[in-house]
Amino acid sequence: MSENKMSIGETLRDARIAKGYTLDDLQQTTKIQKRYLIAIEDGNFADLPGDFYVRAFIKQYADTVGLDGNELLESYSDALPSTKTQEYVDRVNEENPSTRSAQRQDDDRTAKIRRQVPIVLAVVVVVVVMLGIWYASTKNSQQSSKDQNIDSSSVSVSGSSKKASSKASSSTSSKKKQSSSSSVKKSSFSKVSTSGSTTVYDMKNAPATKTVKLKSAASAWVSVTSGGSTVWQGTLTAGKTQAVKVSSSATSATFNLGNAPETKITIGSQTLPIPTTSTATTSAASTSSTTTNGTSSAASSSSTTATTSQVQNITVQFK
Numbered sequence: 191m192s193e194n195k196m197s198i199g200e201t202l203r204d205a206r207i208a209k210g211y212t213l214d215d216l217q218q219t220t221k222i223q224k225r226y227l228i229a230i231e232d233g234n235f236a237d238l239p240g241d242f243y244v245r246a247f248i249k250q251y252a253d254t255v256g257l258d259g260n261e262l263l264e265s266y267s268d269a270l271p272s273t274k275t276q277e278y279v280d281r282v283n284e285e286n287p288s289t290r291s292a293q294r295q296d297d298d299r300t301a302k303i304r305r306q307v308p309i310v311l312a313v314v315v316v317v318v319v320m321l322g323i324w325y326a327s328t329k330n331s332q333q334s335s336k337d338q339n340i341d342s343s344s345v346s347v348s349g350s351s352k353k354a355s356s357k358a359s360s361s362t363s364s365k366k367k368q369s370s371s372s373s374v375k376k377s378s379f380s381k382v383s384t385s386g387s388t389t390v391y392d393m394k395n396a397p398a399t400k401t402v403k404l405k406s407a408a409s410a411w412v413s414v415t416s417g418g419s420t421v422w423q424g425t426l427t428a429g430k431t432q433a434v435k436v437s438s439s440a441t442s443a444t445f446n447l448g449n450a451p452e453t454k455i456t457i458g459s460q461t462l463p464i465p466t467t468s469t470a471t472t473s474a475a476s477t478s479s480t481t482t483n484g485t486s487s488a489a490s491s492s493s494t495t496a497t498t499s500q501v502q503n504i505t506v507q508f509k
Contacts, residue, residue, distance in 0.1 A: 198266040205255040221446035241271040396508035397458040400436040411448035
């Protein structure tokens with residue numbers, strides 16, 4: 191930290207000015223409120239929503255003005271809130287199911303069993319009622335067959351006509367179903383471009399009523415903008431769903447995610463894919479070979495893993 195002549199806020203401000211951005215421009219691009227941007231430049235991190243979002247907002251700010259967010263966070267780590275504060279630890283624990291208490295798991299299992307008991311009882315009652323109806327119907331049918339003497343030829347003619355009518359109606363019904371299913375086109379997403387933490391998708395055959403459902407497995411900050419204005423902004427509660435209505439005439443919607451790995455976005459009946467990035471790692475192999483000159487050589491292997499960026503900006507263009 192001593193090698194840096196300027197604070198992290200001054201570094202970000204200079205980079206913003208060099209890019210020709212105003213605070214309003216940055217707010218429009220990152221969807222971070224202007225007062226939070228000012229607090230970051232002034233070093234007033236206590237004015238931000240919490241320690242968990244200090245690093246997320248700074249990384250997004252840095253990436254937008256052309257700096258390496260991860261490198262900047264590493265350089266000024268001593269000046270930023272500790273990642274080992276109780277708030278930060280609690281949020282990380284919430285994101286990792288293995289750290290939850292055994293009591294919480296037992297409570298979840300008990301709750302599931304209690305929810306299933308009424309369903310099982312209802313199924314049993316329905317089965318008993320259906321068996322009773324079947325038994326009564328069978329008994330009445332047998333009694334009717336004893337009392338009535340129906341001419342076999344008339345029954346044959348009647349039965350064949352009913353079969354022909356049934357086949358015709360079933361054929362007509364299947365044609366109608368095929369016609370209706372072919373006229374309904376399923377929505378789908380296709381990636382247009384990706385730059386850093388910003389991704390653009392096209393949504394083909396977008397529904398006329400654009401209802402967005404936001405859900406997160408952990409506490410996550412999200413903002414939704416459309417047509418240049420904020421439709422909804424806030425912090426999602428773990429496990430709860432937030433429904434957001436986007437104008438039916440909207441041509442696009444932008445989602446700014448503060449905790450992308452734990453956030454799920456559904457538009458209509460389709461789930462928006464959250465982009466991942468590939469990271470290459472190299473490790474040394476355990477085998478070696480010896481040449482005739484007595485020298486040895488070792489082989490190395492590399493592997494690639496896919497990770498999801500914490501902070502992401504996703505734009506969906508409705509087609």
